[in-house]
Amino acid sequence: LTRIPIGEFAQRTRLSRKALRIYDELNLVVPTWVDPGTGYRYYSEDQVARARLVGLLRRLDMPLATIAAVVDLDRAEAAAAIQTWWDGVEATTAERRALLHYLQKRQQGEDQQMHEIAQRSIPGRTIASVARHVNIAGTETFFDEAFRTLRAAGPGIEGIAGVPFLVFYGEVSDDSDGPIELCRPIRASREDLIAAAEVQVRVEAAHDEVYVRLSKRELSWPAMVPVLDALERWTAEHHRRTAGTFRQLLIADQRAATADTLVCDLTVPLR
Amino acid sequence: LTRIPIGEFAQRTRLSRKALRIYDELNLVVPTWVDPGTGYRYYSEDQVARARLVGLLRRLDMPLATIAAVVDLDRAEAAAAIQTWWDGVEATTAERRALLHYLQKRQQGEDQQMHEIAQRSIPGRTIASVARHVNIAGTETFFDEAFRTLRAAGPGIEGIAGVPFLVFYGEVSDDSDGPIELCRPIRASREDLIAAAEVQVRVEAAHDEVYVRLSKRELSWPAMVPVLDALERWTAEHHRRTAGTFRQLLIADQRAATADTLVCDLTVPLR
DNA sequence: TTGCTCCTCACGTCACGTGAGGTGGC
DNA sequence: TTGCTCCTCACGTCACGTGAGGTGGC
Numbered sequence: 001l002t003r004i005p006i007g008e009f010a011q012r013t014r015l016s017r018k019a020l021r022i023y024d025e026l027n028l029v030v031p032t033w034v035d036p037g038t039g040y041r042y043y044s045e046d047q048v049a050r051a052r053l054v055g056l057l058r059r060l061d062m063p064l065a066t067i068a069a070v071v072d073l074d075r076a077e078a079a080a081a082i083q084t085w086w087d088g089v090e091a092t093t094a095e096r097r098a099l100l101h102y103l104q105k106r107q108q109g110e111d112q113q114m115h116e117i118a119q120r121s122i123p124g125r126t127i128a129s130v131a132r133h134v135n136i137a138g139t140e141t142f143f144d145e146a147f148r149t150l151r152a153a154g155p156g157i158e159g160i161a162g163v164p165f166l167v168f169y170g171e172v173s174d175d176s177d178g179p180i181e182l183c184r185p186i187r188a189s190r191e192d193l194i195a196a197a198e199v200q201v202r203v204e205a206a207h208d209e210v211y212v213r214l215s216k217r218e219l220s221w222p223a224m225v226p227v228l229d230a231l232e233r234w235t236a237e238h239h240r241r242t243a244g245t246f247r248q249l250l251i252a253d254q255r256a257a258t259a260d261t262l263v264c265d266l267t268v269p270l271r
Numbered sequence: 272l273t274r275i276p277i278g279e280f281a282q283r284t285r286l287s288r289k290a291l292r293i294y295d296e297l298n299l300v301v302p303t304w305v306d307p308g309t310g311y312r313y314y315s316e317d318q319v320a321r322a323r324l325v326g327l328l329r330r331l332d333m334p335l336a337t338i339a340a341v342v343d344l345d346r347a348e349a350a351a352a353i354q355t356w357w358d359g360v361e362a363t364t365a366e367r368r369a370l371l372h373y374l375q376k377r378q379q380g381e382d383q384q385m386h387e388i389a390q391r392s393i394p395g396r397t398i399a400s401v402a403r404h405v406n407i408a409g410t411e412t413f414f415d416e417a418f419r420t421l422r423a424a425g426p427g428i429e430g431i432a433g434v435p436f437l438v439f440y441g442e443v444s445d446d447s448d449g450p451i452e453l454c455r456p457i458r459a460s461r462e463d464l465i466a467a468a469e470v471q472v473r474v475e476a477a478h479d480e481v482y483v484r485l486s487k488r489e490l491s492w493p494a495m496v497p498v499l500d501a502l503e504r505w506t507a508e509h510h511r512r513t514a515g516t517f518r519q520l521l522i523a524d525q526r527a528a529t530a531d532t533l534v535c536d537l538t539v540p541l542r
Numbered sequence: 543t544t545g546c547t548c549c550t551c552a553c554g555t556c557a558c559g560t561g562a563g564g565t566g567g568c
Numbered sequence: 569t570t571g572c573t574c575c576t577c578a579c580g581t582c583a584c585g586t587g588a589g590g591t592g593g594c
Contacts, residue, residue: 007547011516014499016441017548018584038592039549052500056374059493060367064583079378086371093364096331100357103327107350170287177559222330228285229323245282278573288574289558309566310575335557448585 002045003033009043013051019058020051028054028068060086095222102226115212115227117234119270124206125161125185128153130198135177146182153199161185165249165267207243208270210235217259219248224266231268243271273316274304280314284322290329291322299325299339331357366493373497386483386498388505390541395477396432396456399424401469406448417453424470432456436520436538478514481506482538488530490519495537502539514542 023029029051031041057067070081130146162185170178249265257263294300300322302312328338401417433456441449520536528534
């Protein structure tokens with residue numbers, strides 16, 4: 001039945017008053033009693049442990065939203081949730097580290113050309129596509145849905161004229177949703193298609209493209225940066241210029257693939 | 272003499288327009304020509320590389336201020352600056368990792384009592400002190416200056432009655448400056464002191480304190496959290512209550528110490 | 543009664559994303 | 569002339585720090 005005012009509670013938990021007020025608002029650490037007249041917050045002794053845990057997780061830089069989920073789980077579940085979150089942090093750090101090593105090697109002039117880059121001609125063709133704005137979390141779902149939509153609307157197996165591909169028109173990341181398009185080259189004319197509002201049909205002109213074949217592992221974001229740089233360099237060295245954003249030709253099922261399976265051609269169209 | 276508008280430049284560098292406008296404002300990547308009538312930004316071919324480097328460093332999560340410093344250095348210096356920055360990132364990650372392991376062990380009930388905690392009585396005494404608000408970066412300087420101030424104003428060697436100590440009244444971190452106080456127990460009365468505006472003299476009442484002896488390594492921030500928790504637990508188990516914030520008794524010179532030298536008593540006063 | 547603690551706005555931080563509302567260029 | 573690109577505000581994000589201006593409690 002101790003009634004601890006916010007200042008003392010802040011000292012005991014090594015949190016700031018401001019932080020405590022925010023945690024109150026977010027229902028993370030709610031004072032056991034608030035004076036209705038003055039708005040003064042009073043905490044109890046047994047809230048110290050919870051507040052400290054929150055503070056400790058913040059020191060790990062865990063977002064408050066994640067903390068809110070974690071602190072209401074039981075021991076074992078909480079431990080698992082924390083571990084899962086931290087694995088993500090370590091994975092991100094590993095990717096950054098890899099990108100740093102690439103940068104350092106490049107700065108030293110070690111132009112490690114690990115990828116075999118080539119050029120090929122793409123004939124003019126008709127393309128059926130489904131486009132949408134998605135962020136990273138939504139790509140998987142988009143992919144499934146778009147594929148189903150195209151299959152339902154499409155001209156059937158005999159009308160398919162090539163490997164499906166994704167076009168990325170803007171940046172797709174954690175906190176930004178770029179326009180993305182799933183495309184399928186077809187033999188059919190517009191009339192063969194079952195009407196579906198989402199499906200667009202257009203004719204793509206003949207053009208050249210540079211490409212490189214990538215494994216599932218190399219398809220993650222930071223890992224792709226050096227590859228795109230290499231494609232650009234190759235293009236410049238061959239006195240060509242790129243036209244538009246890059247594409248991913250889906251040459252194998254990603255779901256069934258291991259990290260080293262070659263699943264995709266990364267492609268940039270040329271003028 | 273290519274005149275690339277912002278949209279095309281954004282595509283080629285895989286940066287957003289918004290980002291490019293910000294980099295322009297910060298003089299990080301400035302368009303070679305801006306139409307004075309319309310404000311349209313036009314970039315040139317040779318800016319692509321610089322813009323890409325900025326984008327790559329941003330992917331590593333380097334702050335724009337650091338990037339601004341890095342991109343204007345030559346190869347070798349830039350490489351060194353990047354490495355220094357990254358070392359800091361890795362150090363922070365290592366500290367977080369250590370704190371996580373502490374948390375995980377604690378949750379599993381493994382109450383690893385690595386530190387020997389004890390209690391002792393402090394007699395009432397007179398204290399001369401210098402206080403200031405500092406953030407992490409300023410502590411070193413504060414320490415030097417405060418020590419010199421105290422020595423200049425103080426009663427001389429024969430008047431000193433104990434080890435100097437630091438009191439932390441608030442949180443001291445990267446982006447917050449807490450009030451911090453360097454204290455020196457003295458035998459002298461107020462009259463013995465040379466007047467110095469910054470120096471305060473006060474009488475501290477007799478009290479008990481819990482303490483633990485720490486090495487230089489254990490004195491870093493996240494590493495201290497478990498130790499403070501342990502002091503709190505010890506206090507509760509012995510049916511005492513803490514009074515105020517913690518202190519660091521400076522029992523050895525930190526500068527000359529190796530990571531394992533015991534340099535400090537971490538102390539919490541009791542009621 | 544005097545300080546001290548507490549309260550609630552409100553603004554700044556950092557690097558952008560996302561409209562709104564408007565104009566220039568092909 | 570119609571779209572498309574570009575422009576400049578302005579607000580939101582995240583977890584607070586830092587006053588300002590005001591009131592309650594011992």
